[in-house]
Amino acid sequence: MESLTLSNQFLIAMPNMADPLFARALVYLCEHGEHGAMGLIVNKPSGVALAQLFDQIDLPLDKSATGSRPVYFGGPVQPDRGFVLHTPVGDWQSSLTVSDDMALTTSKDILLAVSEDKGPERFLVTLGYSGWQSGQLEQEIAANAWLTVATDPSIIFEVPPEERYDKAMALLGFDPSLLSGDIGHA
Template identity: 30%
Template sequence: MVMTEVSSLTGRLLVATPSLADPNFDRAVVLLLDHDEEGTLGVVLNRPTPVGVGDVLEPWARLAGVPQVVFQGGPVSLDSALGLAVVPGEAPGGEGAPAEPLGWRRVHGAIGLVDLEAPPELLAAELGSLRIFAGYAGWGPGQLEDELVEGAWYVVESEPGDISSPAPEGLWRSVLRRQRNELAMVATYPDDPSLN
């Protein structure tokens, strides 16, 4: 089978459809950090844990957004931490565009990955918000595309505020509600359709 060119979904959101049966992704909102012919990597934005950022990465705690907890980014590598942050300002490109701060790598728009090995002071003045994730979601080559064909996910545009939502439990509904098509109606889908 010849692999056709994969249109990159990096920076977009995967929103679990109500029919997605995998409990790891029930009502999940996943920000895609990397998507190409080699596979896909993302983090679940709406799975806060009871673990405080200060309990595991104390130097970064004061930069973490509310709620100041570690989020479960997905079922893969739960023992690894990943930092995502918004750096306000335009993407580099034109004259006078700001350089990317040391310790931060742009993923999409104002959203980027934070080098958690770097001293937090390097980024303190630059970061608009920071969120720490334990683990990530990953798909092998073609796996996500198959799930999209099966109707497991909606693909929608992300907004910088999605990674720092102060009410992450409501993110699934709020992302769907802001869509300008029939997806806005899916936001009203009951948690348990059998009770309807």
């Protein structure tokens, strides 16, 4: 039997999420399998602008609109490392292809391309990522910590960050105020 993969899905933190790092978090899962899972929180700006990050890595960034874009808090794992979620996939040095049109790149060549206005059509930059050991995410889902839903890339790239959680929740087709953090039987 083939195992279920949640790659290219949204993880939506349940309203009762106890961990403040993940409260109202919307995570895009980039990888999920028998060895664990890896994703990026896509709705929590870090307070750092792209221009500031590019200054720190000695890359010029001429486009003022691009420079003012937020860098996101992708999660608590490797918070000093940058991750670029983008579409189209392209041909970068170190990329994980998540779907036919979405990839995660960690190599500096993509940042250089962005600085020269030759980067991917749509992209989001994070510092850090969210990771789960083998079986951990499945346990958290079973414990009612997360909801999953198919990804809509427009939520990541077109919706303001403060609205992404609610837009992803709306993909489920019910009123999130009806959710309960309790598990059990009626």
